[in-house]
Amino acid sequence: MKKEAKVIVIGGSWGGIKASQAILKQLPASYSIPIVMVLHRLRHFDGNLQIVFEKRVALQVTEVEEKEQLKPGYVYVAPSNYHVLLEKDQTFSLDVSELENYSRPAIDVTFTSAADAFGSNTVAILLSGASKDGSAGLKYIAERGGTVIVQDPQEAEVDTMPLAAIALVPGCQIMNSERIQAFLLSLHDH
Amino acid sequence: MKLEADALFEQAVETLIQDIHAQYGYDFSGYARASVYRRIRRFLGNKNLASIEELRKNLFQDSYFFENFLQEITVNVTEMFRDPTFFLALRENVMPILSTYPFIKIWDAGCSTGEELFSLAIILKEEGLLERTKIYATDINQKVLKQAKEGIFPLANMAAYTTAYYAAGGKTEFSSYYTSSYGSAKFDASLVKNVVFYPHNLATDSSFNEFHLILCRNVLIYFNRTLQERVFGLFDESLVSLGYLALGKKETLAMSQINGHYTCVDKSNRIYRKTT
Numbered sequence: 528m529k530k531e532a533k534v535i536v537i538g539g540s541w542g543g544i545k546a547s548q549a550i551l552k553q554l555p556a557s558y559s560i561p562i563v564m565v566l567h568r569l570r571h572f573d574g575n576l577q578i579v580f581e582k583r584v585a586l587q588v589t590e591v592e593e594k595e596q597l598k599p600g601y602v603y604v605a606p607s608n609y610h611v612l613l614e615k616d617q618t619f620s621l622d623v624s625e626l627e628n629y630s631r632p633a634i635d636v637t638f639t640s641a642a643d644a645f646g647s648n649t650v651a652i653l654l655s656g657a658s659k660d661g662s663a664g665l666k667y668i669a670e671r672g673g674t675v676i677v678q679d680p681q682e683a684e685v686d687t688m689p690l691a692a693i694a695l696v697p698g699c700q701i702m703n704s705e706r707i708q709a710f711l712l713s714l715h716d717h
Numbered sequence: 718m719k720l721e722a723d724a725l726f727e728q729a730v731e732t733l734i735q736d737i738h739a740q741y742g743y744d745f746s747g748y749a750r751a752s753v754y755r756r757i758r759r760f761l762g763n764k765n766l767a768s769i770e771e772l773r774k775n776l777f778q779d780s781y782f783f784e785n786f787l788q789e790i791t792v793n794v795t796e797m798f799r800d801p802t803f804f805l806a807l808r809e810n811v812m813p814i815l816s817t818y819p820f821i822k823i824w825d826a827g828c829s830t831g832e833e834l835f836s837l838a839i840i841l842k843e844e845g846l847l848e849r850t851k852i853y854a855t856d857i858n859q860k861v862l863k864q865a866k867e868g869i870f871p872l873a874n875m876a877a878y879t880t881a882y883y884a885a886g887g888k889t890e891f892s893s894y895y896t897s898s899y900g901s902a903k904f905d906a907s908l909v910k911n912v913v914f915y916p917h918n919l920a921t922d923s924s925f926n927e928f929h930l931i932l933c934r935n936v937l938i939y940f941n942r943t944l945q946e947r948v949f950g951l952f953d954e955s956l957v958s959l960g961y962l963a964l965g966k967k968e969t970l971a972m973s974q975i976n977g978h979y980t981c982v983d984k985s986n987r988i989y990r991k992t993t
Contacts, residue, residue, distance in 0.1 A: 593938045593967050594945070606967055609938075612751035620749040621938045621967050624756070624792040640751040646720055670719045 530672070532560050532714045533648040534597065534613065536641045538634030538664070540567040540656025542684025544576070547654060548583050549704045550711065551602060556585040559716045560650075561597040563613070563641070565605040565634045567658065576604045593621040605632035612640035628660035638664025647672030650714070652707060654678045656688030662695040669696050676710070679703040729769035730757060733776075740777060743787065743857070744920045747944025756790045763789070784860055792939065793861050796874070797832045799934070800966050801884030803986040804836060808886050811961055811988065812844040815929055821850040824928045824955065826919060827936035828854040831865025831909075835894075836885070837932065838908040843888045847911070853926065854909075855917035862914045868904035872897050920944060924954040931956060935965035942972070949973045953991070962989040 537547055543566045551562070566576065580588040580602065588602045597603070597617045605611040610622040610632050620640075627633035634653070638661065641649045651668045653661045655678055669675045677693055680686035682703045692699060702710065730753065734745045745753065757769070766772050775782045798804050815821050828834045834854050841847040856862050870878075879891040895902040917925070919936070931952050937945050952962055953975045962970070962979065964987040970976045979989040 591967075592969060594942055594972065609967060612749075612755065614749060614751050620751050622752050622755070622792065623935045623938070623965075624752075624794050636755065640755070643723060643751065643754060646723075671723070672720070 530647050530674070532650045532674070533645050534641055535560050535562045535650045535652065535711065535714075536638055537562065537564045537652045537654065538566070538638065538656075538661040538688075539564075539654035539678075540630075540658045540660065540685070540688055542655030543567070543688075544579065545655075545684065546678055546682075546704055548580065550652075550708050551580070551584045551586065553708050554584065554586055554711060555715070556587075556600060558586055558711075559599045560714060561599055562586070562602045563591075563597075563605075563611065563637060564602060565611060565632045565637045567630050567632075567634075567656065567660070568607060580604070591619050591621065593619060595619050605637065607632075610636040612636060613644040614640075615644045617644070628658060630658065630660050634661035635664035635667075639667050642668040642671045642673055645673075649673035650676070652676045652678070653688060653692050655683035655685050657685040658688055659691040661688055662692040665692050665699065666696045669698050675699045676707060677701050678707070726769065727754070730754065733769060733773060736773070737776070737783075741780075741783060742921070743918065745790070747920055747941050747947070748939055749941050752792075752939055753790070756792070760786060760789045784858075787858055788860055791858055793829045793858070795829045795832045795935075796881075797836045797870070797878040798881035798885045799833065799836075800986070801881045803934075803963070803966070803988075804840060804881075804885035806983050806986045806988060807837075807963065808840050808844060810983065811930065811963075812840065812846060814959075814961075815850075816844070816846055818929060819849065821846060821930075822926065822928045823850060823852045824926070824931045825852055825854045826917070826931060826933040826952075828856050828862070828865050828914075829858075830861050830870075831868055832870065833932065833934065834865055834912065835868055835904050835908060836882075838912070839882070839887075839894060840885070842908065847908070850911060852909075852912045853928075854912050854914050857916065857918045857920075859916050862916060866909065866912075866914050868906065868909060869901050870904070872900050872902045875902055919948045919951065924951055926955065927957050928955055928960060929957055930961045930963065932963045933965075934963060935968070937968050938965065946973060949975050953978060956991045958991055958993065960991050962991070963987065964989070 612620045677689045680689040882891045895904045978993045
């Protein structure tokens with residue numbers, strides 16, 4: 528079966544906001560693949576990540592609303608204090624169940640459900656972070672033939688998250704943010 | 718191949734959902750699947766079960782095991798004064814309107830272990846309305862209803878709840894509402910003396926009374942659009958004209974068929990008012 532990127536899921540923690548901004552800022556407003564982003568933040572920090580991103584990227588940035596349909600040209604940000612899951616019908620489900628890896632939203636939850644919904648058509652990128660969240664989800668995606676990318680630990684502001692992923696997922700591709708950006712552009716249908 | 722195993726797992730879950738409905742009467746067919754898969758995988762892991770087949774054997778031979786499964790499959794993670802701005806809005810904008818009724822009826826739908834119920838009761842008490850309010854607290858799960866009735870929560874959570882209570886406009890010492898012992902906080906039973914606890918399944922049961930306020934927060938996120946529509950219809954039937962409906966912070970009436978009968982009176986806290 529030919530791989531065709533249908534969703535891009537991005538996870539990060541400490542340093543992840545900065546890294547994801549660097550990656551997303553060159554993508555055109557017409558970018559053809561929906562992007563879902565799970566970034567850890569303080570649990571009761573209600574401040575809107577949407578605003579942080581809006582000014583810096585051409586794509587529409589929005590906080591996930593439950594049962595919303597995935598659309599191209601959008602970056603969907605996980606809301607504070609909810610897990611974000613993807614359904615096969617390309618909608619979002621939210622979940623307030625137990626923390627995973629001390630986190631809600633947890634990257635593993637979103638990554639796993641993305642692979643269940645999109646199989647090998649999933650592209651996952653794990654960025655800088657001071658947590659091990661995301662590794663298990665990345666492995667899950669790799670086992671289903673998806674594309675898995677880890678930010679170069681040398682570039683990452685905190686390398687715990689990338690190093691944990693590299694150790695757990697031997698087949699992952701290691702790239703710096705410039706290469707990740709170029710890769711994402713290469714997936715875009717012009 | 719993992720993808721084939723996943724497909725088999727998903728098929729087995731569908732069969733399991735049908736069989737649970739047939740044997741126990743609980744209908745999970747309208748539950749959002751991504752979350753169901755995650756809950757079941759988690760349950761299999763916690764119980765050291767290798768497959769859905771093994772799970773089936775246990776579920777259908779042992780109703781006690783099924784009760785336990787039911788509790789784990791439906792999410793029962795909750796907290797007191799979750800989203801304090803919501804409770805503040807309830808106190809400042811909704812309670813004054815409710816106070817114009819001689820007798821107030823509230824439905825806490827999906828009350829789980831009672832944290833939200835006790836938060837609500839505390840606000841009603843501080844606004845002088847508790848004595849003339851009757852609350853119907855319902856949940857699909859009898860076990861959590863029993864816990865909700867007891868009002869015993871981990872003492873370790875009280876620091877966070879105290880902060881949230883004040884952010885929700887709390888008027889007294891939060892600790893005056895509970896007594897602590899052995900790592901638990903037992904809330905004053907008089908807070909729930911006008912509460913009726915009983916099992917109600919939003920997926921299959923009907924409307925049973927008329928209310929001035931319905932709270933159903935972070936329950937609908939686990940349902941698909943079809944089941945959500947059913948539940949919205951149920952709420953619409955159960956609300957008096959000008960009654961209030963409070964949803965979770967990320968839940969919305971916007972896509973539903975009853976949306977036209979409602980005004981969103983507080984967008985960020987998702988409080989709706991029935992207009993017709």
